[in-house]
Amino acid sequence: MGTDTVRTEAADDAAGRRREQRGWYFYDWACSVYSTSVLTVFLGPYLTSVAEAAADADGFVHPLGIPVRAGSFFAYSVSLSVVVAVLVMPLVGAAADRTGRKKPLLAAAAYTGAAATTAMFLLDGDRYLLGGLLLVVANAAQSVAMMLYNSYLPQIAPPEERDAVSSRGWAFGYAAGSLMLVVNLALYLGHETFGVSEGMAVRICLASAGLWWGVFALVPLLRLRDRGPSSEKTVGQRGTTTGFRQLAATLRDMRRHPLTLAFLLAYLVYNDGIQTVITQASVYGSKELGLSQSTLIGAVLLVQVLAVAGALTMGRLARVYGAKRTILGSLVAWTLTLAAGYFLPAGAPVWFFVLAAGIGLVLGGSQALSRSLFSHLVPPGKEAEYFSAYEISDRGMSWLGPLLFGLTYQLTGSYRDAIISLVAFFVIGFILLARVPVRRAISDAGNPVPPTI
Template identity: 80%
Template sequence: MTADTTDPEGRTADPAERRREQRGWYFYDFACSVYSTSVLTVFLGPYLTSVAKAAADADGFVHPLGIPVRAGSLFAYSVSASLVVAVLAMPLAGAAADRTGRKKPLLAVAAYLGAAATTGMFFLEGQRYLLGAFLLIVANASFAVAMALYNAYLPQIAEPDERDAVSSRGWAFGYTSGALVLVLNLVLYSGHESFGLTEGTAVRICLASAGLWWGVFALVPLRRLRDRPAAPAEAAGGEGAVGGWRQLVATLKDMRRHPLTLSFLLAYLVYNDGVQTVISQASIYGSEELGLDQTTLITAVLLVQVLAVVGALGMGRMARSYGAKRTILGSLAVWTAILAAGYFLPSGAPVFFYCLAAAIGLVLGGSQALSRSLFSHLVPRGKEAEYFSAYEMSDRGLSWLGPLVFGLAYQLTGSYRDAIISLVIFFAAGFVLLARVPVRRAVAAAGNPVPDRI
């Protein structure tokens, strides 16, 4: 059994052991980011839409559970539904993790359930749009639960002054793997005929390979990360699911004692809803509204991945000089300009789409990494998994509103341009809400040391 080397705050005290855990922690981003990139951002949206259109009636509607849904809205609605499922699962998982001190087994269950559902997308063909929607809901909800547990390790494996850098490196690892696998996907997809494959089969292989990649590389963090003993107040909770729900209620009451932390979560919920919707709907917008082919979309997302590594590390450095809050606010202003430019993009013009992708890449990784590290300072000791479940609810679990608005806008207008411009409100409102959060007071109110620059 590994000796307990944690300090009174639950962090790993030995520097060498802390670095070892950090390196293992980076590899979960390396494992799961391929799902975000290859599945959610590039392939599944256009492919599931084509499967739904093949099953649609003469008016372009499919009828899951007897409900008329425009085929072009199915993917957005499925993403939204998956995040509602995640809302129900994440707080329970977080409460159980903090109550028992055993985050790692729960992380393993969520990761491998998501990886299995993603691998099962190989069987999505013909008119099986219901199978595709089901697998998307399972995979995306599992992804959100696993990320909540994974993020909860950050305050335990990094000192306060390390967290911006550690969080940024994790995102950089993720975008590196996303870029690497996208290169392989591009080779397979663009050369599918030379491999003796149909276009649909090549897409299904790309989808399934993301699940296999996720499962294989998840072994690294599961070997290197270790569980900490639960804080006494957390260990006193009940057993099983009932105890988990009781702890969840206690967590919600506890969060009312930290209104500044809740203020940050509200701001993050709003602006990140816009970020997640752009990520998940970008390929639909490019293929259906701009008339771009799949190869163009893959190379554009590959550009995003490469520049996101640069952006995550660069914005991490900017945070050292200007603080995480100011750097995030700057990124939100850029996001707003990106959406405005996207509304006016001409159809069939890949060069302009690449320019937009480059701008997205430069702000995407940094805004996500710094939001995660900033929140880690606002979490009370012993509440890491529960509070990061709430954070992940903001990150993915409550980001159902953006896809829902996007899908409704298309369903009502038939225009993806109207859908994309509606997302500006998320970034503008998020900017205003975040600007009003006194982050130094929020860190002190959570009982944590205040870094020199935040």
């Protein structure tokens, strides 16, 4: 009878865990539309055009009396959102671990971002300041929400399931991004058929991403549950402090787990390369290869679709070969893809689509397995705090790649040289990751070591 009771409780625990995992996937489904349709495709060009409409005769706008070239306003707004996120994430992460109440904080961040994105419908005429403010709020809120979302992973998935669960989450996100991008592009490219102006079509696309985010965020908020505070005193209990001080405190705490810090350094390097390829591939395609805007948008869509299959496939490979080896393999694939990109002929969209396919197949898996591997290296009770540092590495530190890309182009005048220079991030990241003994790192963090890692 006792054995039957234990089995029943184990089955109930497994069912509850599966329910939480399915709910968790849906936050990626909810928020990835913002990253794809808003940040990657529509907001940059549109907000720039709004700023240009408000610019003076010399092409400058003057937010708070500061002269800013209209073409730089979007980039500066993104940079400011990163600063805000860096200030807020460590504080929220420490509070989440200290109180154990992640879900209310996740809800607040998600709906702040969704509301700001939906309000982008109001960006007509010369309202560039409103656009910059909404971008800063939405982007910072997205970073905070993703940090909290990621920190659930070690709580809802035992070690042997984490690679698969993380990969499915990324796959859900890319699937949602692909679906909404198809709908948005249909409206944008056929706006005359629908009887709306091009600007109105963009504003509808922006607002629809916010509504999608808000509606589907309900699923994880209904299914995820809080575990309560950790009994271990966390760094965040030292009192109220600034975001930078809290981040410094988290990094000091990480010094007690140097192998976790070593992995984070490797991730920072190779992820910088990944993010730079994502942001600069369209520049390379348009300026060096002479490809049209429609070709570039089609390539973005192809990347989104294939990233679903890539994330799931690499998740399966990780079950056989381990997450570390699979990530190392993906870094080799990134290097070969960039080498192939260097030799692409100009004016040949077919080969650019082949390059996009290569990027899509390794993109989702690289990110998903990095997240799951890091989750093994986080000391119990400090998930949100450590994932705040991870999220800052993901979003806030990806500036070296664009800098190298820009400097290489400035010195050589060749986008081909600029794109191949990014190989350095994947080679150095490979070397740094290969040197991390992940089994010992997991054990030192106080976590069980899975059979295959």
